[in-house]
Amino acid sequence: MPNKIIIAIDGFSSCGKSTLAKALAKSLAYVFIDTGAMYRAVALYFMRHEIAFNDIAAIEKAIQSIQLHFAFNEATGKSDMYLNGENVEAAIREMKVSQKVSEVAAIAAVRDFAVAQQQAMGEQKGIVMDGRDIGTVVFPKAELKIFVTADPLVRAERRFKELQATQPTITMEEVAENLTHRDLIDSTREHSPLKQAEDALVLDNTHLNQEEQFTIALNWAKERIEA
Numbered sequence: 416m417p418n419k420i421i422i423a424i425d426g427f428s429s430c431g432k433s434t435l436a437k438a439l440a441k442s443l444a445y446v447f448i449d450t451g452a453m454y455r456a457v458a459l460y461f462m463r464h465e466i467a468f469n470d471i472a473a474i475e476k477a478i479q480s481i482q483l484h485f486a487f488n489e490a491t492g493k494s495d496m497y498l499n500g501e502n503v504e505a506a507i508r509e510m511k512v513s514q515k516v517s518e519v520a521a522i523a524a525v526r527d528f529a530v531a532q533q534q535a536m537g538e539q540k541g542i543v544m545d546g547r548d549i550g551t552v553v554f555p556k557a558e559l560k561i562f563v564t565a566d567p568l569v570r571a572e573r574r575f576k577e578l579q580a581t582q583p584t585i586t587m588e589e590v591a592e593n594l595t596h597r598d599l600i601d602s603t604r605e606h607s608p609l610k611q612a613e614d615a616l617v618l619d620n621t622h623l624n625q626e627e628q629f630t631i632a633l634n635w636a637k638e639r640i641e642a
């Protein structure tokens with residue numbers, strides 16, 4: 416049996432982390448975990464229940480009523496996020512959630528809740544997890560850490576094209592503004608801000624297509640698995 420490792424993928428919003436993580440997991444027969452989906456589901460719960468993001472007592476109470484799990488969707492070939500048994504995969508991708516999620520992800524109690532579950536998911540290794548703090552906080556000892564970057568304009572264009580399919584009224588300005596806003600909050604927050612782990616390998620995909628970035632990352636993974 417080959418050695419199973421943990422692959423941690425971090426980086427700014429919309430720079431292709433999930434696409435890369437999914438492809439690596441498929442190729443290695445590993446489990447892919449999109450941690451952003453967990454923060455999005457918590458944000459959706461708070462929005463639906465009108466929990467104020469500064470009401471710590473209400474947040475701590477609400478968290479006890481939240482159950483998150485992923486389940487594989489045969490039709491799409493990827494895992495969907497479930498919030499208290501409801502498939503919220505589409506709802507958590509809506510712009511109204513994207514506009515609030517960074518504020519929710521900055522709350523210490525929310526991070527403690529999500530990180531504990533993420534660490535439990537990695538106990539058996541054989542996972543590819545993407546997020547903002549995976550290589551720094553969730554799995555500081557991950558065998559492979561990749562920090563993905565891309566030019567902000569290229570990221571906004573890619574995201575805009577992707578969102579247009581499901582949200583046709585969306586504008587490029589809205590998408591670009593949302594990315595800038597999330598990057599700023601994610602990288603300047605007090606708790607577990609987005610930052611490159613010292614031992615992460617940087618993958619700038621501004622001028623790479625998906626296949627090219629996948630090939631680079633897969634080679635890195637193979638090196639670590641065989642080490």
Ligand code: DC
Nearest residue numbers: 450451454516517520546547548597
């Ligand atoms: O990856 P994403 O865009 O779906 O993430 C949604 C938000 O959650 C984003 O603003 C950053 C935050 N996040 C985080 O703080 N830590 C993670 N491990 C994953 C996401």
